[in-house]
Amino acid sequence: MNPKEPGRRRFLKNSAVLAGLAVGAMQPANAQSPPEEGSGAGAKDAHAYGQRSRFETSVRYGAMGLYDTAPPGWHRDFGLRTPIQDSVGIITPASLHFYIAHGYEPPDIDPSEHKLLIHGMVDKPLILSMDDLKRLPSVTRVHFLECNANGAPAGPTGQFRDVPTATAQDTHGYTSCSMWTGVPLSILLEKAGVQADAKWIIGEGSEKGKHTKSIPIEKAMEDVLVAYGQNGEALRPQQGYPIRLLVPGWEGINNVKWLRRIKLVKEPYMGMWESTKYPSLRSDGLSRWFQFEMGPRTVITRPSGGQKLPGPGFYEISGLAWSGGGVVRKIEVSTDNGKTWKEAEVQSPVTPKAHVRFGFGWEWNGEETILQSRCTDERGDQQPTVAELAKFWKVEPEFFKITGTIPGHFNAIQPWKINRDGGVENAISF
Amino acid sequence: MNPKEPGRRRFLKNSAVLAGLAVGAMQPANAQSPPEEGSGAGAKDAHAYGQRSRFETSVRYGAMGLYDTAPPGWHRDFGLRTPIQDSVGIITPASLHFYIAHGYEPPDIDPSEHKLLIHGMVDKPLILSMDDLKRLPSVTRVHFLECNANGAPAGPTGQFRDVPTATAQDTHGYTSCSMWTGVPLSILLEKAGVQADAKWIIGEGSEKGKHTKSIPIEKAMEDVLVAYGQNGEALRPQQGYPIRLLVPGWEGINNVKWLRRIKLVKEPYMGMWESTKYPSLRSDGLSRWFQFEMGPRTVITRPSGGQKLPGPGFYEISGLAWSGGGVVRKIEVSTDNGKTWKEAEVQSPVTPKAHVRFGFGWEWNGEETILQSRCTDERGDQQPTVAELAKFWKVEPEFFKITGTIPGHFNAIQPWKINRDGGVENAISF
Numbered sequence: 001m002n003p004k005e006p007g008r009r010r011f012l013k014n015s016a017v018l019a020g021l022a023v024g025a026m027q028p029a030n031a032q033s034p035p036e037e038g039s040g041a042g043a044k045d046a047h048a049y050g051q052r053s054r055f056e057t058s059v060r061y062g063a064m065g066l067y068d069t070a071p072p073g074w075h076r077d078f079g080l081r082t083p084i085q086d087s088v089g090i091i092t093p094a095s096l097h098f099y100i101a102h103g104y105e106p107p108d109i110d111p112s113e114h115k116l117l118i119h120g121m122v123d124k125p126l127i128l129s130m131d132d133l134k135r136l137p138s139v140t141r142v143h144f145l146e147c148n149a150n151g152a153p154a155g156p157t158g159q160f161r162d163v164p165t166a167t168a169q170d171t172h173g174y175t176s177c178s179m180w181t182g183v184p185l186s187i188l189l190e191k192a193g194v195q196a197d198a199k200w201i202i203g204e205g206s207e208k209g210k211h212t213k214s215i216p217i218e219k220a221m222e223d224v225l226v227a228y229g230q231n232g233e234a235l236r237p238q239q240g241y242p243i244r245l246l247v248p249g250w251e252g253i254n255n256v257k258w259l260r261r262i263k264l265v266k267e268p269y270m271g272m273w274e275s276t277k278y279p280s281l282r283s284d285g286l287s288r289w290f291q292f293e294m295g296p297r298t299v300i301t302r303p304s305g306g307q308k309l310p311g312p313g314f315y316e317i318s319g320l321a322w323s324g325g326g327v328v329r330k331i332e333v334s335t336d337n338g339k340t341w342k343e344a345e346v347q348s349p350v351t352p353k354a355h356v357r358f359g360f361g362w363e364w365n366g367e368e369t370i371l372q373s374r375c376t377d378e379r380g381d382q383q384p385t386v387a388e389l390a391k392f393w394k395v396e397p398e399f400f401k402i403t404g405t406i407p408g409h410f411n412a413i414q415p416w417k418i419n420r421d422g423g424v425e426n427a428i429s430f
Numbered sequence: 431m432n433p434k435e436p437g438r439r440r441f442l443k444n445s446a447v448l449a450g451l452a453v454g455a456m457q458p459a460n461a462q463s464p465p466e467e468g469s470g471a472g473a474k475d476a477h478a479y480g481q482r483s484r485f486e487t488s489v490r491y492g493a494m495g496l497y498d499t500a501p502p503g504w505h506r507d508f509g510l511r512t513p514i515q516d517s518v519g520i521i522t523p524a525s526l527h528f529y530i531a532h533g534y535e536p537p538d539i540d541p542s543e544h545k546l547l548i549h550g551m552v553d554k555p556l557i558l559s560m561d562d563l564k565r566l567p568s569v570t571r572v573h574f575l576e577c578n579a580n581g582a583p584a585g586p587t588g589q590f591r592d593v594p595t596a597t598a599q600d601t602h603g604y605t606s607c608s609m610w611t612g613v614p615l616s617i618l619l620e621k622a623g624v625q626a627d628a629k630w631i632i633g634e635g636s637e638k639g640k641h642t643k644s645i646p647i648e649k650a651m652e653d654v655l656v657a658y659g660q661n662g663e664a665l666r667p668q669q670g671y672p673i674r675l676l677v678p679g680w681e682g683i684n685n686v687k688w689l690r691r692i693k694l695v696k697e698p699y700m701g702m703w704e705s706t707k708y709p710s711l712r713s714d715g716l717s718r719w720f721q722f723e724m725g726p727r728t729v730i731t732r733p734s735g736g737q738k739l740p741g742p743g744f745y746e747i748s749g750l751a752w753s754g755g756g757v758v759r760k761i762e763v764s765t766d767n768g769k770t771w772k773e774a775e776v777q778s779p780v781t782p783k784a785h786v787r788f789g790f791g792w793e794w795n796g797e798e799t800i801l802q803s804r805c806t807d808e809r810g811d812q813q814p815t816v817a818e819l820a821k822f823w824k825v826e827p828e829f830f831k832i833t834g835t836i837p838g839h840f841n842a843i844q845p846w847k848i849n850r851d852g853g854v855e856n857a858i859s860f
Contacts, residue, residue, distance in 0.1 A: 046668070047510055048489035049482075050525040053671045055541055056664050059478035080477055088611040088659030089570035091521070095480040096663065111485055134732075137746050140519035140778040140787055179778075181518040229518030231661060233526065234486050238476070241483045302564075316567050348570040348609075349779055357570055 058086040060096055061169070079147070081173025085304045087320070090142065090348045090355040092176035094231050099238045100147055100174070100252065102273065104207040106237035107258050114242050116226065120202075120264035123193030130242055133183055133228060140181045140229070141248070142354040144322045146294045148251040148278060148408040150174035153400045153430065165426050168304040171414060175297075175322065177355035180246050181229030186221045189264075198264035202271075203245045203256035213254050214268030215247060219292070223248050226259065249324030249353035250292040251408075253278055280408050283395045294324035296383045297411040298331060298358070298373040309422035312366035316359050317344075323377035326352045330376040333360040337370035337415065338385075344373070352378075364418065370427050371416045386412045386430060397430040488516040490526055491599070509577070510668075511603025515734045517750070520572065520778045520785040522606035524661050529668045530577055530604070530682065532703065534637040536667035537688050544672050546656065550632075550694035553623030560672055563613055563658060570611045571655070571678070572784040574752045576724050578681040578708060578838040580604035583830045583860065595856050598734040601844060605727075605752065607785035610676050611659030615692075616651045628694035632701075633675045633686035643684050644698030645677060649722070653678050656689065679754030679783035680722040683708055710838050713825045724754035725841040726813045728761060728788070728803040739852035742796035746789050747774075753807035756782045760806040763790040767800035767845065768815075774803070782808075794848065800857050802845045816842045816860060827860040 045051075060080035079100030082092055092098075111130045119125040151171050164170045189201075194217065201220045205211040215224070225246040228235060235241045240257030247254040253273055268274070268290070279287035300319040303309055317335075321328045327350060332341040344358040358373070374383040389412045390397040400410065417427035475481075490510035509530030512522055522528075541560045549555040581601050582593075594600045619631075624647065631650045635641040645654070655676040658665060665671045670687030677684040683703055698704070698720070709717035730749040733739055747765075751758045757780060762771040774788040788803070804813040819842045820827040830840065847857035 047529075048491070050490075050527065050529070050666050050668050052479075052524075053541075053664065053667050054538070055671075058663070060480075061478070087662055088568070088664075089609050089662050091609050091662035093524075093661060093663045094482075097480065099477075099480070108484070111483075131740065135743075135745050137789060137791060138518070138748070138777065142779070179519050179521050231523060232517055232519050232521035233488070233523045234483065234518075236480050237483050238480050241485075310561065313565075315565050318568070347568065349572070349781065351779065359567060361567060 058083040058096070060098070060173075062099075079174065081169050082176050083169050084172050084175070084299065084320070085168040085301050085307065087301055090177050090320070090357050091231060092178060092355075094178070094233070094236045094239065097176040097178065097230075097236070097239055098145075098147065098174050101207060101238075101257065102209060102211065104209050106241065107206050107208070108237070109206060109242055109258060111234075111242040114206075114260070116243060116259060117261045118188055118192050118264075119261070121195040121198035121266065122189075122264050123195065124191075126188065126192050128188070130228070133226065133243070136183045137187060138181055138183055139225065140179055141225070142177065142179050142349065142351045143246060143248045144175055144177040144353065144355050145246075145252050145255055146176075146322070146324075147174035148253065148291070148294070151410050151412075151414070152408060153410060153428070165305075165428070167306040168299055168301050168414075171305070171426065172299040174252070175320075175355070177320075177322070178230045179232070180225060180227045182225035182227030182243070182246060185224040185226055185245070185262075188226065188262075189220060192264075194264055197266050200265050200268050202261075202263045202265055202269050203254075203259060204261040204263070205240075205256050206258035206260045211256060211273065212269055212271040213245075213256050214265075214271065214274060214290075215245075215254055217264075219247065219250070249294060249326070251278065251294060254292065278408065280393075283393070283399065291409060292324075294322075295409060295411040296323035296325060296328070296375050296377045296381050297321070298375045298383060299414050300333075300371055300373050300416055303371070303418065303424045304416055305424050305426045307424045309364060309418065309424070311422065312364050315362050315364055317362050317371060317373075318357065318359050319344075319373050321356045321358055321373070321375040322354065323375065323381070324353060325381055326378040328356045328375050329378050331356070331358040332374050333358075333362075334372045335362055335369060338372050338413075341374070366420065368420055369418050371418065372413050374413050384412055386428065388412075400430055488513040488526070490528070490603075492529075509604065511599050512606050513599050514602050514605070514729065514750070515598040515731050515737065517731055520607050520750070520787050521661060522608060522785075524608070524663070524666045524669065527606040527608065527660075527666070527669055528575075528577065528604050531637060531668075531687065532639060532641065534639050536671065537636050537638070538667070539636060539672055539688060541664075541672040544636075544690070546673060546689060547691045548618055548622045548694075549691070551625040551628035551696065552619075552694050553625065554621070556618065556622050558618070560658070563656065563673070566613045567617060568611055568613055569655065570609055570659070572607065572609050572779065572781045573676060573678045574605055574607040574724075574783065574785050575676075575682050575685055576606075576752070576754075577604035578683065578721070578724070581840050581842075581844070582838065583840060583858070595735075595858070597736040598729055598731050598844075601735070601856065602729040604682070605750075605785070607750075607752070608660045609662070610655060610657045612655035612657030612673070612676060615654040615656055615675070618656065618692075619650060619694075622694075624694055627696050630695050630698050632691075632693040632695055632699050633684075633689060634691040634693070635670075635686050636688035636690045641686060641703065642699055642701040643675075643686050644695075644701065644704060644720075645675075645680075645684055647694075649677065649680070679724060679756070681708065681724060684722065708838065710823075713823070713829065721839060722754075724752075725839060726753035726755060726758070726805050726807045726811050727751070727841040728805045728813060729844050730763075730801055730803050730846055733801070733848065733854045734846055735854050735856045737854045739794060739848065739854070741852065742794050745792050745794055747792050747801060747803075748787065748789050749774075749803050751786045751788055751803070751805040752784065753805065753811070754783060755811055756808040758786045758805050759808050761786070761788040762804050763788075763792075764802045765792055765799060768802050768843075771804070796850065798848060798850050800845045800847050802843050804843050814842055816858065818842075830860055
C-alpha cells in the first residue's frame with residue numbers, strides 16, 4: 001500500500017540510534033567468547049521437532065481448567081492471552097495463539113476416529129472422516145481470530161474486574177492471526193444439498209461443554225472454512241484439533257473448535273453463550289444479540305505499556321491493524337496525543353480480515369507524549385475514539401467501566417503515554 | 431492467479447469421495463464416545479507455550495552432531511529434512527524447518543550479549559546490539575530457503591550415496607518457507623557508507639566452524655535481510671538465533687546463521703564451503719563456482735511417495751512450487767506421465783521467491799499412472815525434465831547418479847507413480 005521509502009529516508013536522515021555505535025577502535029570480531037554448544041536446542045528431541053531458545057521467555061498468561069499462569073493477584077480469567085507486545089510480522093505462532101474455551105481443556109481426539117456429521121435440513125446428510133476431508137479441494141488463507149471481549153475495559157464490577165491493563169497483552173491479547181488451511185464449508189454444504197428453508201447452521205464442538213453456535217447460512221456459504229491446518233501443520237489441540245470452523249472476521253465464539261457436527265436449521269438455537277454472555281447490554285436495559293463482525297482496530301505493540309525506551313532518538317513505532325469488515329485501507333499514527341495524524345507504512349502482505357503490520361519512523365525528543373494509532377477499512381469504517389464509541393452505544397464513556405457486559409466489541413483507539421524516563425503506560429481514560 | 435471455480439466445479443460434478451458417505455440411518459452425534467480431557471496439551475507448560483497433539487508424529491529426520499534421527503540404514507547426512515509430504519499451505523513451522531549447518535549444533539547465544547559488526551570497506555564501521563536492530567525500520571516477507579543439494583539424486587558414490595529416495599521428504603525435504611522479519615541490509619550498509627571499491631560482503635556466523643560466505647554487493651543492496659523473526663516469533667536457535675542473513679531465492683548456504691560480522695571487501699573470500707562442496711563439477715573436469723540462484727521447481731506433496739490412495743475417486747492433487755527467479759507465474763500438472771499438461775490452481779498468497787501452494791482436482795480411475803508437476807517463473811524459465819537438465823549441464827543423464835557433486839541445483843520434474851493398489855512410488859529415471 002505505502003512505499004517503504006518514506007520511513008527509510010526518515011531513518012537514514014534522522015537516525016540517532018547508530019550515532020554512538022560508530023567505532024574507531026573496534027572490538028575484534030573474535031574477542032567475543034565462543035558460544036557454548038550442545039544446548040537444549042541441540043538435543044535429540046529438538047532435532048525431530050525444533051524448540052525455541054532458552055532465552056526466549058515470551059508466554060501466554062491467564063487461567064484455564066486446573067492451571068493458572070496469570071501473574072500474582074490476577075483475576076481468574078477464562079483464557080490465555082497472546083503476548084502481542086513481543087510479536088513480529090503478522091503471524092501468531094500456534095504455541096502463542098490466544099486460547100478461550102470457556103474453561104474447558106482441549107479434548108484428546110484421535111483424528112483417525114474423528115467424524116464430521118452434516119445433517120438437518122439437507123437433501124443428503126454426510127459423515128466425513130479426516131481422510132475424506134483431506135481429499136477435497138482446500139484453500140489457505142490468512143485470518144485473524146479475536147474474542148469479542150478483547151480489550152474490554154477493566155471496571156470495578158463484572159467479568160473483567162481486576163484484570164490488569166498495563167501491557168498490550170493485557171489489553172489486546174485476545175487477538176491472534178494464522179495462516180489457516182481447510183475445505184470451504186460451501187463445498188460441503190453444496191454437496192449435502194441445503195434445503196430452501198435452512199437459514200442457519202449450528203456448529204457443535206466435541207469438548208465437555210459441547211459448545212454450539214448459530215451462524216447465518218449466508219456467511220456459511222461466503223467464506224467459512226472447515227480448517228484442519230494452521231501455520232503449515234495440523235491444528236493444535238488448543239485450537240480445535242483435528243478440525244474447527246473458521247469464520248473470518250467474526251467474533252471468536254463462532255469459530256467452533258473440535259468440530260463434530262453441523263446442523264442446518266430454520267432458526268438460530270439461542271445456545272447458552274450466544275444468549276447469555278455474548279449479547280451486549282444496552283443503556284435501556286435491553287440487549288443486542290448476534291453481533292458478529294469485529295470492528296476496525298489497531299494497537300501499537302512497540303513501544304507499548306510496560307516497555308522502556310533507552311533514550312531519545314529514532315524508533316520505528318510498530319503495530320497491528322485488522323478489521324472484520326475486510327481489507328485495512330489506511331493506518332495512521334499520532335505522536336502528539338491525537339492532535340495530528342500521519343499515514344503509517346504497511347509492512348506485510350495485506351489480505352482481508354487479517355492482521356496487517358504497520359511501521360512509523362519516529363524521532364523521540366525525550367519529552368513526555370502520547371502515541372496513538374487508528375485504521376480505516378475498505379468500507380470506510382474508521383476505528384473510533386472512546387467518546388465516539390460511547391456515542392455509538394448511546395452511553396456515557398464511564399459506562400464502559402461499570403459493566404462487564406457491554407465492553408464486548410470495545411475497539412477504541414489505544415493511547416500509550418511515553419514518560420520522560422522512557423517508561424510506557426496505558427493512557428486510556430473514560 | 432487462477433480462479434478456484436474450475437477445481438471446485440470438477441469436485442462437485444465428479445466427486446466419488448462422498449458417494450459412500452451419504453447416510454440414511456445416521457449415527458447419532460452423541461454416539462461418539464466422549465473424548466478424554468486433561469491430555470498433554472492441557473498441561474501447565476502447554477498453557478504458557480502450546481504444544482501439538484500427541485497424535486501428530488510428523489518429524490524431521492537426518493543426522494546432526496551427536497544425534498541421528500534417520501531411519502535405520504540411512505546414510506549419515508549433514509542435516510535434518512522437512513517432512514514436506516505432510517505440509518499444508520505455504521509456511522513451514524519453525525519446528526520442522528530443515529536444518530543444515532555442516533554438522534554443527536546451534537550455538538547457545540544470549541541475545542543481550544550478541545553484537546553485529548559491520549566493517550571493512552565502509553566509511554563508518556558499526557556495532558549493533560539486538561536492541562539497536564529492533565529500533566530500526568523492519569520488513570516482513572515470505573521466502574523459501576532451499577539447500578542447493580535438495581533432491582540431489584542418490585548415486586552409488588558421492589555424498590548422497592545410500593540416501594533413500596522413496597518419499598518427498600527424502601527427495602525435497604531441504605526446502606522450507608517462512609515469514610521472515612528483519613532489517614533490510616541496505617539500510618545498515620547505507621548507514622555505514624559503502625566505499626566505491628567494495629564489491630562483495632562476507633557474512634560470518636558464530637558457530638564453532640565460523641561459516642563465512644561471499645555475496646555480491648548488488649544482492650546485498652537488493653533484498654537481503656538481517657532477520658531476527660520467523661513466523662511471528664524470534665528465530666529458533668537452529669535457524670540462526672538471534673540473527674541471520676536472509677538472502678531471498680539464493681542457495682541456502684548464503685543465509686549465514688548466528689550472524690556476527692559483515693565485512694565489505696573487494697574480492698570474494700573463497701571460503702571453505704563455497705570453494706569445495708558447493709561448486710558443481712562439470713563434465714570437462716572444471717567447476718562452476720558461485721552459483722547463487724535456485725531454479726524453478728515443484729513437487730507434488732499429496733499424493734507422494736510412500737502414501738497410499740484408499741481407492742478410485744476424487745482427489746485434490748496438492749503441491750508446492752517456487753523459484754529463486756521471482757514470482758511463480760504458471761503451475762501445470764500432468765496425470766498421464768507428461769503426455770498432457772493442465773494448469774493447476776494456485777491456493778495461497780503468491781509472493782516472489784516463496785513457496786506457492788497449488789491444487790489440481792483429479793478423478794483417479796484406479797489404473798496405474800504417473801503424476802508430474804512443473805512451473806514457469808516470471809522470467810519465463812520453466813522447470814526442466816531430467817533430459818533437459820542433462821542437456822543444460824552438457825552431461826548424459828546417468829551422470830547425475832554417479833557423482834556427489836554435480837547434483838546441486840537438481841530441479842528436474844519429479845514423477846510419482848500410482849500403482850493399481852493405490853501405492854505411490856518415486857518414478858524418476860536417468
